[in-house]
Amino acid sequence: MARPDILIRSAFESAFERLGDAPLTLAVLDLDHFKLLNDTLGHTEGDRVLRGVERLLSGSLPTGSVIGRLGGDEYAVILPETAAETALILFDEVIKHFQIHRDPHWPRPLGISVGLAARPAHAHTFADLHRAADEALLRAKREGRGRVCIYVEGKMVLKSNYYPKSQLERLAKLSGALGRTEASLLREALDELIERNRGAL
Template structure:
């Protein structure tokens, strides 16, 4: 049986860098209602769930994939030379396996599930930070659409109304987008991330 190594966040980031510009699908994986299980059954039960998830991911993803525990109940995986549509099939099967009663401890709440966000390089993003943001946006959509599913990133078309933003600012954004070879939406997401980080203490 081919079992992939489980990386930590630093090891995952380094391994991604080592892949260079290889086309790949990045998956961000988050457990649904994990806190509910921890609160009801205790952290030992939570740790058992995490070990189960790790065995499932490292034992089920294709050879050559990267798998990492990036914190809490969050995992990441990279599937080199794998289109997002193929990765969607693979991760959807992982989700179904995790949710089948035969593969679960009877004490686990029915609400405990798994959501996945997928983004593909180069179609969805060129740089690793942008790819992470795109996968995170897809994960958020999976949560909003009902959890227990995998979603592929869809570029959000931000409507910038000139009565909200000065024309000069919109023109500068457009020029910056062209100069960097990035979408205006990705630049705005980066700016929002920076604002959130700046005022983290207020959240």
């Protein structure tokens, strides 16, 4: 099976635009303490690590994934028709594989951190999704690095209400059938409601 190319930033953003409004998850990732590796083992070894990360991404992610190198040791991945929760499991496996198969000569802190943001749950445009995924990446760094985090809106307001039991049961069944959380389905429905009535806002 042919592995996907690693796109430069402009080609990656063009690939994102070609997907229109389709649901997807955008991942932003980079290497933890990559400068330490370059400083101690040299840039040639740094380049070898990056090639290894690229092989790991292109060989481990589902068919249809789009992988781009945004610059330096920062990469981004588009996972079409993939919920953020599913992407979290995929990237957790990537991080663990990297740790298990790491070269023993590499500095111990070297690892991979990942931030995720989904459309339509978190944002729609590339710029907004990238900003959200980058914020999730920073949270992964703050929480100890070598992990994956999903974007959480900073000013979320808890809404409580009463729903008929039949609606909640149907929501639970739909959640199971689609392999998505009930919360993500409700966020999507709210986004669609707001979009449909944008003229009234």
